[in-house]
Amino acid sequence: MTSRTDPHQEIDGDVYVWPRHLASTTGTGDPALAPLLALGWDLRYDDDANVFVSAPDRRVRLGYLPEGEDDGLWRINAYKDSFGPPAWGVCFNDRVPTEFVTAFTTVLATAYEQGPDAYLARPVSGTDGHDPFLAVVPLLKQGWEIDRPRWGVFAVQAPDGHAGMEFTTGDLDPEAELTTREARWQLWAGTSIDRPVWYATASTDTPVALLTAVTECVADPAPLPRWREATSSYIKGMAQLTPVRPPGPPAPTPLDVQRSVFSRRPAALPPASVPRWSTTSRPALPGPRR
Template identity: 45%
Template sequence: MTDYDEVYVSPRHLAGSTAIGDPGLQPALDAGWTISHDDAGNAYLPSPDQRIRIGYLPEGDDDALWKIAAYQQPFAKPRWAAAFSSDCPTEFVTAFTTELVPLHEPEGDKFLTGGIGYRLHPVSTVLQPLLDAGWTLATNFHPTRPELRAPDGLAGAWFDRGNLDPDDELTTNTTRWGMWGGPPRARWHAVFSTHTPTRLITATAAAVADPAPVLRWPGELSRMTRERATITPVRPPAPTPLDMARSRRPAPTLQTVSVPRWTTSTPSAPLPGPFRPASRR
């Protein structure tokens, strides 16, 4: 496998995270949001009005690699919060941020609404992409917490109908909605508090259910991925006669300029004011 630059991994809920957070941050960067970093290398992308905050936290104080929160006012308590753990496939975060960023308007509240009263939430509507992909209701779920399971039994998604503490939802993994993947000792999770717009959860579920394999560098693959996922090397196309003829020609001497790829380790001034969603214990 090391002879190949990239590999395809499926199912994607066993792919693990990418080594950098670029894809999950890109929707906000494309919208003109400004990135900053702290001295530890964590990255922060607030919306221009500070009412949405995305944090990519490889050096955070818990296992949440991504924390995302939305606020009615910049200095208010979060209206809702979401978190994705360290091994969560980055494609799922990207699906969430791709759906979230266009909802932001300077004078609008679309990104704060859409979390219907939890007692009325039809799981079959919000998590329909998983049902369409053949996920079924787990037989051993708690009466107030129905859970869907992937056909291989190595991923799930749940909805808690119980009475949850609003503050705990913002700072812990005891939340209204959640998803997970992997075996018990190598499991990722994604959690969403009660008022998270359900369209964001549905977009994440669609990314989880997508049968298309995802690309990874061999060095990104965890032991769990190597043991349980299907891994297919990306083979380069066979060279054409024109390619072979060109390879025999002497290469011209060119003056080049190196342009480094953007990563989350690029130094920048820290973001002023409160920029970090509530930490999870």
């Protein structure tokens, strides 16, 4: 179990948490907002310090709502008509690992640049690239097992039993999908879906590429850095915490090696301190005997 973090990059934390779905939030939304703000999206605040980010054409909107009405910290909606109802909606609650939200917004930024055909692409079963069950594949590749928790629900569960993803079949209420946990997709971590440590939901028409961005990040076997003091006892009881080791010395460069070789060479011999013999020199006289 090793981290894929650059060993010489500053690590924001003193422990690694594994499996990463038990890491919880970092407590800051900046990394997840950055991919959208890099495109020049509009950023606004309200009096309660909630943050609202909108695409230039208002077809995609994000709310970061620490002072919202419920625990839905992140709400992202996309629209076919900027004045109509959302075509799809995604919610991440206040304890979702920030890296998972960042994975979503990063791919969302790319899809928006590609145009409506990308960020409004509806999932269609049996089609290349748009089959909704493609979003589950990254989890299955990491040993998640297929589960049947109840009628009308397809689910997969993490090997440790502390995370799962559910897909609800049949007709759903479009409004409830956007405002409650009764959505087409639900991803969660904890001891059960009824009392999760964190959860994320996605409505029926959420593009498969966006869902897959999240599941790929969740399935990544590398642990996530966190501060031990900020890790709840609930998480500590389920996750493995490994101290973050300070970075080792950098690998020597060819110039360093060359300098090291020269430093080990003996110094040049000093000039002789005794006179050299010549044809005019006489041997020294013997000293007096004792």
